[in-house]
Each structure stands twice: as C-alpha cells, then as structure tokens.
Amino acid sequence: MSNPEFFARPSHAPPAPERLSDFARAVLEGLCAPAKRLPCKFFYDARGSVLFDEICALPEYYPTRTEIALFRDHAPEMARTMGREIALIEFGAGALTKVELLLDALERPRAYVPIDISGDYLRAMAAKLEKARPGLNVLPLVADFTKPLALPQCLSEARRVGFFPGSTIGNMDGAEALAFLRKAAAVLKGGGMLIGVDLVKDPRVLHAAYNDAAGVTAAFNKNLLVRANRELDAGFDLDAFAHYAFYNPHEQRIEMHLMSLKDQHVRVLGRGFYFVQGETVHTENSYKYTVEGFRRLARQAGFAPRQVWSDAQGLFSLHWLEC
Ligand SMILES: C[S@@+](CC[C@H](N)C(=O)[O-])C[C@H]1O[C@@H](n2cnc3c(N)ncnc32)[C@H](O)[C@@H]1O
Numbered sequence: 001m002s003n004p005e006f007f008a009r010p011s012h013a014p015p016a017p018e019r020l021s022d023f024a025r026a027v028l029e030g031l032c033a034p035a036k037r038l039p040c041k042f043f044y045d046a047r048g049s050v051l052f053d054e055i056c057a058l059p060e061y062y063p064t065r066t067e068i069a070l071f072r073d074h075a076p077e078m079a080r081t082m083g084r085e086i087a088l089i090e091f092g093a094g095a096l097t098k099v100e101l102l103l104d105a106l107e108r109p110r111a112y113v114p115i116d117i118s119g120d121y122l123r124a125m126a127a128k129l130e131k132a133r134p135g136l137n138v139l140p141l142v143a144d145f146t147k148p149l150a151l152p153q154c155l156s157e158a159r160r161v162g163f164f165p166g167s168t169i170g171n172m173d174g175a176e177a178l179a180f181l182r183k184a185a186a187v188l189k190g191g192g193m194l195i196g197v198d199l200v201k202d203p204r205v206l207h208a209a210y211n212d213a214a215g216v217t218a219a220f221n222k223n224l225l226v227r228a229n230r231e232l233d234a235g236f237d238l239d240a241f242a243h244y245a246f247y248n249p250h251e252q253r254i255e256m257h258l259m260s261l262k263d264q265h266v267r268v269l270g271r272g273f274y275f276v277q278g279e280t281v282h283t284e285n286s287y288k289y290t291v292e293g294f295r296r297l298a299r300q301a302g303f304a305p306r307q308v309w310s311d312a313q314g315l316f317s318l319h320w321l322e323c
Contacts, residue, residue, distance in 0.1 A: 079105035162193030181301030218243030
C-alpha cells in the first residue's frame with residue numbers, strides 16, 4: 001500500500017512525464033498501483049539476459065532442455081513444414097541458441113530477423129551468429145514486440161515465418177496473448193509460426209523450476225531492482241526484498257513477486273514509495289497451457305493450428321500454426 005503523504009512530497013522535482021523512459025514510466029505507474037507490479041520485459045537488460053541463460057542451464061529448469069530435445073529430434077520435419085526460402089522472424093530471440101538447430105535443417109532461408117528488447121545482448125549474439133554462418137542474412141531488430149514492428153523492407157517479397165520458442169507467450173495474460181497472436185498472424189499472413197508452449201503439470205515440478213537451489217531465478221527477479229537503482233536513481237536495498245514464486249492453480253500460472261521483508265520507504269526518481277512488510281511487487285506470470293487450450297487460443301487469433309510436437313512426459317509442446 002502506498003503512503004499518500006510520503007508520495008506527495010518528492011525530494012526534488014521528478015523529470016517531466018514526456019522525458020521518462022519506458023522503464024521509468026512503467027516503474028512509477030506499477031508502484032502506484034493498489035497491487036504493486038512491474039512488467040517482466042524489463043528484466044532483460046544485458047545482465048538480465050545473461051542471468052536468463054544461466055536459468056536455462058539449471059537442473060530444475062526443464063523447459064529449455066525439453067524444448068531443445070524436441071528440436072534435436074524433429075528439426076528436419078519442422079523445417080520441411082516451415083518451407084524453403086523463408087524469412088524467419090524470431091520474437092524474443094535471446095541467445096539465439098534454439099534457432100541454430102532449425103537453421104541446420106532449413107532450406108536456403110532468405111533472411112533471419114531476431115527481435116529482442118535487450119539491445120546490447122541481441123547485437124552481440126547476432127554478430128556471433130553472422131560470423132558462424134557467413135551465408136546467412138542476419139537482420140537483428142531491437143524492438144518491443146508488443147508494439148507495432150518496423151520490419152526490414154526486404155522481407156516484403158519473402159514468405160514470412162515466425163519463431164517464438166521459450167514459452168515467452170506464457171508471460172502474457174489471456175488478453176495480451178490473444179492480441180499478440182492476432183498481430184503476429186497479420187504480420188505473417190501467408191506463412192505461419194512455430195511456437196513453444198509450456199504445459200500444465202505437477203505443481204511440484206513447476207515450483208522447483210522457479211525456485212532453484214542456486215538462487216539464479218532470485219537474482220534474475222531482483223535484477224529489476226538493480227536496474228531501477230542504476231537507471232532510475234532508486235534506493236532499493238536488495239537484502240530487504242525476497243524472491244517469491246508459486247504456482248497459482250486457478251490461473252494456471254507461476255507468479256513471481258518481490259516481497260518486502262520489512263516496512264520501508266524507497267525513493268525512485270525523487271518520489272517516495274512505501275512498502276509494508278510482506279507486501280509484494282508482482283513481477284512476472286508464466287501461464288501454463290494444455291495442448292488443446294493453446295490450440296483454441298491460436299484459432300481465436302486467426303491461426304489454423306496444425307502439427308504439435310511434445311515430449312513423452314508431456315512437459316512442453318511446440319506448435320505449428322498456419323495463417
Ligand atoms: C523467456 S526469454 C526466451 C529467450 C529465448 N527465445 C529462448 O527460448 O530461450 C524471453 C526473451 O524475450 C525477450 N523479450 C521479452 N519481452 C520482450 C518484448 N516485449 N519485446 C521484445 N523482446 C522481449 C527477452 O529479452 C528475452 O530474450
């Protein structure tokens with residue numbers, strides 16, 4: 001709960017709203033909300049991207065290794081389904097690890113456009129890929145994929161195919177996922193999309209995956225506060241907040257929060273925010289789907305769901321959607 005009196009007296013004049021970065025605006029808005037929240041896309045600065053890669057290698061984090069095994073087992077069939085000479089557009093590309101497995105199998109892709117909000121990291125990963133595959137036309141795009149996208153002109157001729165692994169779609173709630181899929185279907189019209197979707201499963205497996213013993217997910221979550229301290233002149237004491245993640249079965253989602261360990265005031269951009277002990281800032285959701293539930297959502301967004309690849313334990317799924 002915010003303390004209005006404290007909030008009303010900034011220590012010095014905050015920047016005018018039009019001069020605020022997206023991150024600053026989101027933090028000021030999110031911390032003023034009755035239930036405090038911060039959008040998860042801001043996890044991903046250069047350090048956040050590296051921490052996410054570390055999460056992917058954790059023994060408890062089953063999604064990455066399960067999805068990679070699906071590519072290892074089925075990449076040739078997936079590549080045939082996606083077609084030859086396509087322009088491959090990856091949303092939230094991260095370390096570009098999974099696409100390598102597809103690129104080995106794809107026939108003469110015309111271009112590869114990795115899109116990510118984490119600019120420095122994307123540029124570094126794209127440069128590495130270009131060096132490893134000199135014949136590939138790599139066109140990195142630093143952008144927020146929830147906003148209108150300015151795709152390179154040269155893609156207008158090619159058949160466009162989307163690639164969206166890692167169950168990043170799970171970070172969106174139902175309305176956001178539907179809006180994103182609708183936009184993707186319009187951008188990819190005449191092609192399709194290969195998308196990774198994490199599945200509903202034993203809550204104990206989910207709980208372990210987001211509460212790893214090494215504390216990497218906790219560091220990833222707290223990176224939002226580190227970033228706010230650096231970019232927004234904030235005064236978060238990292239030891240005064242705890243990583244808190246649990247499965248919410250009614251919403252079919254993992255929720256990640258940062259919990260205040262005491263009553264405290266924190267300054268951000270010259271404004272004061274009050275946290276009571278036990279109060280949380282909701283930082284991420286990770287929705288889990290059934291195969292049929294996701295196909296229904298894709299249909300609603302205008303895609304025709306086709307093949308599904310899944311592991312024997314039913315942990316993770318990859319869907320080919322036509323549009
Ligand atoms: C869960 S990670 C998945 C990374 C990679 N695709 C994988 O499968 O391992 C999400 C990725 O999407 C990026 N991302 C998150 N929100 C984004 C947004 N709104 N626009 C662009 N990129 C975003 C992050 O920087 C990060 O690289």
